[in-house]
Amino acid sequence: MAEPARKPCRCLLAESWPSLGETVAAYVAALPEEERVPEAVYAARLALCLACDRLRDGTCALCGCYVEARAAKRSLRCPGVPPRWDVETGGRDDR
Numbered sequence: 676m677a678e679p680a681r682k683p684c685r686c687l688l689a690e691s692w693p694s695l696g697e698t699v700a701a702y703v704a705a706l707p708e709e710e711r712v713p714e715a716v717y718a719a720r721l722a723l724c725l726a727c728d729r730l731r732d733g734t735c736a737l738c739g740c741y742v743e744a745r746a747a748k749r750s751l752r753c754p755g756v757p758p759r760w761d762v763e764t765g766g767r768d769d770r
């Protein structure tokens with residue numbers, strides 16, 4: 676008998692799919708430091724994703740990215756219009 680369909684949650688992979696969450700966390704940890712946002716920026720971005728109604732089981736419904744991976748990269752921004760979080764320039768305006 677098939678399992679009943681689970682309602683998608685507004686949550687990160689760490690909650691919805693822990694083994695995939697670990698894989699994505701390892702990917703983030705392996706990013707070169709110059710490509711990765713500081714921990715405080717990462718946490719702030721993920722907090723905004725957690726408050727966003729586009730988040731489904733750790734995936735952004737706008738771009739299809741795992742937000743735990745997307746939010747880790749300095750060069751990326753939220754795909755929303757306007758974006759909920761933006762490119763991290765580290766104080767430089769080089770976008």
Ligand code: SF4
Nearest residue numbers: 724727729735753759
């Ligand atoms: S990346 Fe932007 S649109 Fe996607 S879930 Fe996060 S805040 Fe929402």
